[in-house]
Amino acid sequence: MQKKINSWLITQVDKGTQTDYLELDSGEFLSNEIIIEVKNSALNYKDALAITGMAPIIRKFPLIPGIDFSGVVIQSKNKKFGEGDRVFATGLGLGELQHGGLSSHASTDADILIKLPNKYTHSYIMGLGTAGLTAMLAVLALHENSIKPDAGKVLVTGSSGAVGGIATKLLLKLGYEVVAMTSRPEYNRDYLKSFGNIEVLDTDDFLGNPRMLSKERWASAIDVVGGKVLENIITETNRSGVISVCGQVLGLNIVTNLAPFILRGVRLIGIDSAFCSHERRSRAWDMIFDLLDVKDVNYLSEIIDIKDVYERSKLIVNGKNRRRIITNNSN
Numbered sequence: 001m002q003k004k005i006n007s008w009l010i011t012q013v014d015k016g017t018q019t020d021y022l023e024l025d026s027g028e029f030l031s032n033e034i035i036i037e038v039k040n041s042a043l044n045y046k047d048a049l050a051i052t053g054m055a056p057i058i059r060k061f062p063l064i065p066g067i068d069f070s071g072v073v074i075q076s077k078n079k080k081f082g083e084g085d086r087v088f089a090t091g092l093g094l095g096e097l098q099h100g101g102l103s104s105h106a107s108t109d110a111d112i113l114i115k116l117p118n119k120y121t122h123s124y125i126m127g128l129g130t131a132g133l134t135a136m137l138a139v140l141a142l143h144e145n146s147i148k149p150d151a152g153k154v155l156v157t158g159s160s161g162a163v164g165g166i167a168t169k170l171l172l173k174l175g176y177e178v179v180a181m182t183s184r185p186e187y188n189r190d191y192l193k194s195f196g197n198i199e200v201l202d203t204d205d206f207l208g209n210p211r212m213l214s215k216e217r218w219a220s221a222i223d224v225v226g227g228k229v230l231e232n233i234i235t236e237t238n239r240s241g242v243i244s245v246c247g248q249v250l251g252l253n254i255v256t257n258l259a260p261f262i263l264r265g266v267r268l269i270g271i272d273s274a275f276c277s278h279e280r281r282s283r284a285w286d287m288i289f290d291l292l293d294v295k296d297v298n299y300l301s302e303i304i305d306i307k308d309v310y311e312r313s314k315l316i317v318n319g320k321n322r323r324r325i326i327t328n329n330s331n
């Protein structure tokens with residue numbers, strides 16, 4: 001094992017954080033039972049919040065960020081994995097509670113790793129990663145709660161982003177009628193229309209104060225932005241409709257009323273990709289592998305150099321990003 005690794009590192013300074021791309025001692029940062037040479041990682045919204053210090057994501061300093069990675073095992077003290085195995089990981093505390101994947105190398109215990117099927121590349125799996133798993137879990141929640149493709153319109157918010165884009169594609173593949181909401185319709189309309197036959201709406205039209213109940217519009221919704229947008233969607237959801245609640249780009253707090261729930265039976269289903277059960281993850285991965293091929297994932301993602309992570313994080317937290325961002329970690 002080489003003595004030095006190249007990594008992003010977040011340290012605590014005064015009351016804030018500082019993020020740098022550094023050469024680190026491998027002995028100090030790779031102390032778990034398996035060491036992986038990381039080929040690709042990704043830049044999730046959560047990573048961007050951590051890297052820019054916009055939200056308290058990191059629970060232990062200093063920490064290597066990155067909630068996803070894919071790479072090759074180069075050392076293992078666990079029989080489950082051997083040298084040369086291709087593996088990937090998402091969530092489960094990576095980049096929050098333990099060192100993550102925005103690095104040339106990562107180190108974890110065996111229970112965090114999944115073997116990467118031979119037919120998939122590291123960039124394919126990172127084109128999905130946490131965003132793909134979240135999108136699939138959100139779609140699965142509709143399916144499991146009797147929202148079938150003929151139920152009516154499904155609204156997807158933040159649709160040009162990673163979770164929203166992948167969810168839009170998955171819904172279309174399954175035959176749902178999709179309405180894509182975007183905060184930058186002029187910039188994103190053609191991109192979103194290229195996914196298939198979908199209607200595109202402007203987020204601005206969902207930022208007013210909602211009424212107690214509004215005209216029913218949505219059989220279901222997959223929401224990544226939260227805040228005022230979610231408040232409005234709740235009041236416009238059809239009887240027995242389901243909303244998969246995934247994100248909080250516009251804020252964690254909502255103010256709502258009980259009428260949509262007790263008069264229409266609207267259901268909010270929380271989606272947690274980071275710590276959902278092993279069985280549920282496996283089911284979601286099997287479904288997503290069936291539904292999205294390499295061409296789909298290439299279209300929904302962009303590869304950047306790992307050194308550009310800080311600049312791209314600023315764009316993400318300012319709502320100026322599009323597609324899923326994969327990082328190339330090999331120097």
Ligand SMILES: NC(=O)c1ccc[n+]([C@@H]2O[C@H](COP(=O)([O-])OP(=O)(O)OC[C@H]3O[C@@H](n4cnc5c(N)ncnc54)[C@H](OP(=O)(O)O)[C@@H]3O)[C@@H](O)[C@H]2O)c1
Pocket residue numbers: 044045046130131134157158159160161162163164181182183184188203224225245246247248249250271272273274316318319320321322323324
């Ligand atoms: N529950 C989970 O397990 C889980 C997993 C992954 C992510 N998430 C959460 O899901 C959310 C999205 O994550 P992501 O990785 O998809 O991020 P992303 O790729 O940056 O996408 C977020 C999208 O939200 C929209 N947006 C950004 N700023 C906005 C603003 N000010 N007003 C309205 N819309 C705005 C943008 O889409 P448009 O330009 O199309 O509006 C943007 O592309 C985040 O809150 C993230 O933490 C949750």
